[in-house]
Amino acid sequence: MKEEILVLKKISKYFPGIRALDEVDFKIRTGEVHALVGENGAGKSTLVKIMTGIYQPSSGDIYLNGAKVVFPSPIHSQKAGISAIHQEATMFPELSVLENIFMGHHIKKSERGLLDWVEMRKRTKELLDRLEMDIEVDIPVKNLSVAQRHMVEIAKALSRDARIVIMDEPTSALTLKEVEYLYRIIRKLRAQGRAIIFISHKFEEVFEIAEHFTVLRDGKFIGEGEIKDTSPDKIIKMVVGRTLDKMFPKVETKPGPVVLKVEGLSKPGVFKDVSFELHQGEILGFFGLIGAGRSEIMQTIFGIDPKGEGEIFIKGEQVNIRNPKEAMDKGMAYIPEDRQLQGAILEMTIKDNITLPIVDKLSRVIFLNQPKEWEITEKYGKDMDIKAATWQQLVLALSGGNQQKVVLAKWLATIPEILIMDEPTKGIDVGTKVAVHSIMSKLAKEGIAIILISSELPEIIGMSDRIIVMHEGIITNCLDRKEASSEKIIKAATGILE
Ligand SMILES: Nc1ncnc2c1ncn2[C@@H]1O[C@H](COP(=O)(O)OP(=O)(O)OP(=O)(O)O)[C@@H](O)[C@H]1O
Ligand SMILES: [Mg+2]
Numbered sequence: 486m487k488e489e490i491l492v493l494k495k496i497s498k499y500f501p502g503i504r505a506l507d508e509v510d511f512k513i514r515t516g517e518v519h520a521l522v523g524e525n526g527a528g529k530s531t532l533v534k535i536m537t538g539i540y541q542p543s544s545g546d547i548y549l550n551g552a553k554v555v556f557p558s559p560i561h562s563q564k565a566g567i568s569a570i571h572q573e574a575t576m577f578p579e580l581s582v583l584e585n586i587f588m589g590h591h592i593k594k595s596e597r598g599l600l601d602w603v604e605m606r607k608r609t610k611e612l613l614d615r616l617e618m619d620i621e622v623d624i625p626v627k628n629l630s631v632a633q634r635h636m637v638e639i640a641k642a643l644s645r646d647a648r649i650v651i652m653d654e655p656t657s658a659l660t661l662k663e664v665e666y667l668y669r670i671i672r673k674l675r676a677q678g679r680a681i682i683f684i685s686h687k688f689e690e691v692f693e694i695a696e697h698f699t700v701l702r703d704g705k706f707i708g709e710g711e712i713k714d715t716s717p718d719k720i721i722k723m724v725v726g727r728t729l730d731k732m733f734p735k736v737e738t739k740p741g742p743v744v745l746k747v748e749g750l751s752k753p754g755v756f757k758d759v760s761f762e763l764h765q766g767e768i769l770g771f772f773g774l775i776g777a778g779r780s781e782i783m784q785t786i787f788g789i790d791p792k793g794e795g796e797i798f799i800k801g802e803q804v805n806i807r808n809p810k811e812a813m814d815k816g817m818a819y820i821p822e823d824r825q826l827q828g829a830i831l832e833m834t835i836k837d838n839i840t841l842p843i844v845d846k847l848s849r850v851i852f853l854n855q856p857k858e859w860e861i862t863e864k865y866g867k868d869m870d871i872k873a874a875t876w877q878q879l880v881l882a883l884s885g886g887n888q889q890k891v892v893l894a895k896w897l898a899t900i901p902e903i904l905i906m907d908e909p910t911k912g913i914d915v916g917t918k919v920a921v922h923s924i925m926s927k928l929a930k931e932g933i934a935i936i937l938i939s940s941e942l943p944e945i946i947g948m949s950d951r952i953i954v955m956h957e958g959i960i961t962n963c964l965d966r967k968e969a970s971s972e973k974i975i976k977a978a979t980g981i982l983e
Pocket of ligand 1: 501526529882884
């Protein structure tokens with residue numbers, strides 16, 4: 486019989502004006518993978534932060550192995566054998582992979598002696614090997630890709646040898662191959678009798694890896710149970726409190742003339758000889774594994790990265806875009822993948838974030854057009870279903886998924902002609918995903934040309950008119966909506982040419 490290792494009883498957490506958790510019960514047993522599911526803002530990360538001593542509960546109790554405990558700080562929770570991979574990065578970008586992994590729990594040569602760098606280096610290498618990650622332990626974390634950084638976070642959590650491992654959306658930056666590694670690690674941890682709490686908005690993952698689940702909605706405990714006794718539809722209903730419309734509400738459109746043409750774009754070591762055309766009213770999907778070069782291509786087109794070889798034409802006219810401002814002037818918008826670093830300004834309000842790219846345009850009309858700013862914020866904030874007390878709230882205090890929605894709203898408000906969306910539904914809950922897909926469909930119907938980068942096959946297949954597949958910087962296939970299948974796409978993404 487598996488024993489209950491961690492039990493939370495009637496946990497509540499209040500923030501000014503917000504009840505993030507309302508008498509939530511939660512328990513996890515040894516040797517169990519327990520999925521914690523719920524919409525953006527449901528309270529999942531807050532619960533994690535209570536288990537890890539980052540926040541103190543406003544009321545309620547925590548029991549570890551049957552004994553009541555209090556975690557006044559993260560150190561206390563770590564000492565009790567709880568380790569977490571948080572949703573937001575907790576690493577020091579300037580420090581090396583090695584230093585980040587052993588930050589706060591250095592290995593020493595003796596009780597009070599010098600740090601044992603040889604041993605730490607050895608352990609780091611072993612950990613990275615176990616994760617099948619081929620990176621140098623001495624390079625600064627800031628030089629790693631988003632996915633690599635995430636894997637280092639995972640290595641860091643594993644390095645503590647914890648009895649309870651919490652993963653808050655560990656797969657949001659990973660794709661197929663990395664997710665497979667992660668599953669293998671999770672299964673190994675489970676076999677060792679550890680308890681794993683797994684948070685994800687992807688129900689395929691929950692059904693693949695977890696055997697138990699707990700659902701939260703609006704800070705309340707909604708239910709729990711065995712995965713084998715439920716179905717995705719039943720869980721979705723518990724999560725959103727209603728049944729959902731079609732997941733991929735793609736409207737058929739007749740693509741118009743070419744608005745963006747890219748010819749022979751190359752950047753040594755990143756991508757090579759990339760050519761494609763994007764039509765008005767079309768959704769052009771880009772699929773590939775991490776490192777395929779998709780984001781880098783878009784950043785080059787948008788003027789974030791300097792252009793290497795190749796030509797870019799907008800509506801037939803050759804352009805030389807040197808920075809994002811020029812790209813925006815040509816009617817482009819780019820919603821970046823790494824929304825924490827490049828997306829929202831956390832210390833600013835929702836309203837100021839949404840209207841930031843268009844402030845120029847608004848103030849050109851009259852000096853700071855206040856009513857217009859409100860109107861735009863209201864429209865896009867509602868469209869994206871951003872959950873906040875007021876539009877004046879700082880983005881900082883929003884849940885992870887709601888921060889992402891602010892970035893989407895901000896770029897949609899620029900009313901672009903060419904919209905590049907890099908993993909637009911990453912970390913977004915199932916209900917809002919449908920909303921984002923509907924908005925994409927609607928925009929395409931209105932004639933906006935959309936590039937959709939996504940690592941989720943169902944999304945790419947469900948939403949794209951055409952799909953470009955990349956492998957290590959090269960386009961390996963271009964498929965029409967009618968002929969696209971998972972097999973064909975995966976083959977091309979792993980470099981198998983037909
Ligand atoms: N530091 C804070 N100050 C004020 N409010 C906060 C703070 N942290 C979280 N909240 C609020 O608490 C609620 C729950 O947020 P939480 O981050 O736990 O959601 P979540 O379930 O993890 O969502 P997501 O899926 O988007 O990550 C939200 O309404 C959020 O705005
Ligand atoms: Mg969260």
